Amino acid sequence: MFDATPSDAVGYVFSAYLFFLLMVLVYISILGAKFQRINRELGELIEELEAENAEPDAVVEAGVAVDSGSNAPRKESSV
């Protein structure tokens, strides 16, 4: 059976641990990027909301019901 020399073994062991740490790092940075994106989207939504609140007339003209959402009265189906 093949036996690695001690120095070889050290290299293997360290590369195993290094691989693990790198993987964790990569995963966390992917997670971080995801959160950054969500953060940005949230910021955009807030801006949009504020912009629309600032000029409500324009919104109505555009036909977008902003803050009414699903609470908008629906004439036919409500009882």
Add this chain to the structure above:
Amino acid sequence: MTSSREAFMALLGKDLRTELRTMRSLPAMVLFAVTTFIIFRYGLDRTTLSGSLAGGVLWTTLLFAGILGINRIFVSELEEGGFDAIRLAPVDRTVLFTSKVAALFIYLAVLQLIVVPVFAVFFLPDWSALGPLVAVLIGANLGFSVLGTLISSMAVNSRARDLLVPLLLLPLVVPLMIAATAASAGLFDAAGPDYDGFGTWLLVVGLYDGIFLLVGYAVFDFLLED
């Protein structure tokens, strides 16, 4: 509620009658298996097989031929409305599961009835293993049928159905294949059938069948809902 036995017989009868009439699955499975034997003969460059090699060739071929049938087992229900019809009827829905398992089991049994003798003629100098092999065939068939039905019903409602069935099924049947080939390998021993470990492996097959029969029975209901 309609009695489950009656519904089971009705559904199984429907499947078998359809297969008899259209011959949609079985001939293809047989043809595939026999051709695969020829490919193995040249791929391995052997004219006779024994031991684990014989077991491996036989079970690999049966597995891949079986997948052809497994792929199709629920297609008619999807395309011709069987799922809806079952759900509207006062029938225990797991009857569809058990009847499909039974149908698949019968397909596989018929396949083996034709293909295993062909295998023996092609590769086996000594046919004394065929008797006890029946026990392995029955046990493994049950496992394949249960898993195949479960996987097929999972994949039938998805895009890429034909791709998913083998992808999901192959890793899941690895333990079954291990047990079936190991049990058969002894039987195909060059020096005549060797029953060392045969019982244990049969037990593994039985355990596998039991566990997945329970799992399938428990979860199948959820695959029928929309």
Add this chain to the structure above:
Amino acid sequence: MDDRPNAATTGAAIRLSGLSREYGDRLALRDIDLTVARGETMVLLGPNGSGKSTMLRILATLLRPTSGEVRVLESLLPDESWKLRGRIGYLGHEPLLYRDLTGRENLQLQAKLHGIPKEEADARIEHDLDLLEMGRRADDRVTGFSAGMRQRIAICRAVLHRPELLLLDEPDSNLDPEGRELSRALIGPAEGRTRVLVSHEPDRARAEADLVVTLDRTGGITNQPDETADPGDQHEAGAGR
């Protein structure tokens, strides 16, 4: 609160409140309220994609509502859908027939699944097939049938177990005028039987409707009172409660 005496005395066959159904992010049905009394015929109108078939599938227990309360024949869906099995006759877009069985075999299978005794089933199958003038072709495989013939067998299948509630998705599709006329004996208005009818022919459908519901493209109800042919006889959805 219900101004229809029928609904008050016999209990509603269908009662929906706040029914919504989503497909992914898309709303197929939005906040539907309506009541159908026993023995009444409700006609569902609306453009393609307005959720008519979705509604029918929900009533048939084939599809789960996303939210809202759905009561069909006094059973709360989806939890009590098992109580409804065998009591609903559903005729969808698909004929629910196995192509490689004959028309008669398909009906016999249906009878077995519904636990109808053999003699009874055979008598009914004979009777229904004759009614739709399909007796001659009943022993041919469905795969050789025209669309109209399939529809006739599908109608037989939908009513073979004599359901209390009929859910019909464009039952006249593919039928010739003669077929439509014949099929009325099986799926037309009958004593005590509740029907929900999806239709693309408002005028024909209105003629037999007790209740007309029009769905709009967003899956909500948009009934305009002036659309109703005879407001005296018919109620619109959501009204009267």
Add this chain to the structure above:
Amino acid sequence: MPYSTFSWKTETGPGSRFNMTGRGLKTLSIATVLFLMAGFALVFLWVPMDADQGFKQKIFYLHVPLAIVALLGFIAGGVEGYRHLRTGDRRHDANSYVFIHISVTFGVAVLVTGAIWAKASWGYWWVWDEPTLVSFLIVFLLYCTYYPFRYAIEDRDRQARYASVFAITAGAFVPLNFMAVRMAESVIHPRVFATSEGGLPDSMLLTFLVCFVGIGLLWITLVKTEMVGKKVSGQVSYLRRRLHDDGSGGSVGGRIAPSVEAK
């Protein structure tokens, strides 16, 4: 860590909706880092060399905890799938998805460290007579199909239900598979647990346990973080839909990861 830059308490919407487990997550990640550092310090600075294997045995403290945690995660994913089917609560499906996802990721590390260990021990990157590693590969391959399987089902309700069925079936498969593979292989590998009858020496056991806890905590931290991400992104798309009127929000096509939505 990057996610700590995200502000949990934003001024949009009612505060209650966004009071996510920010602080708990912080404690958890600190504990994870501490345990992992302590574990690795023990591995390299304290624990004695293995008599048979020498220095290369130290991969054991990484490889085995990773494998055990990944497998437990798979089984937990099956349990969550079961709970989803029982209750119909979509959060269980989301849990099941995240459990399996993190465990598959761990699985990559298990296979790579296992291969390195095999190379160090025998000079080959892969050995078939190591049943645990082989069965892990089979399980790993099975769980890899979880993604294309989810992807192939469009309706989200059905996707969640079918994924749960998958998780249950695969969860039941895990122990069965290990049993079958172990029976099939002739055991010649000097497995650490097996060679030292009566268990590991205390020092090794302690080191192993610290590493195990560290990696377990890492798994939990990653799961929690993913869940928070799912919740927040679900809420963001919910907000967007409310803002742009219903129907148009968020791209649905080909989404395989379940989202948790605020109702």
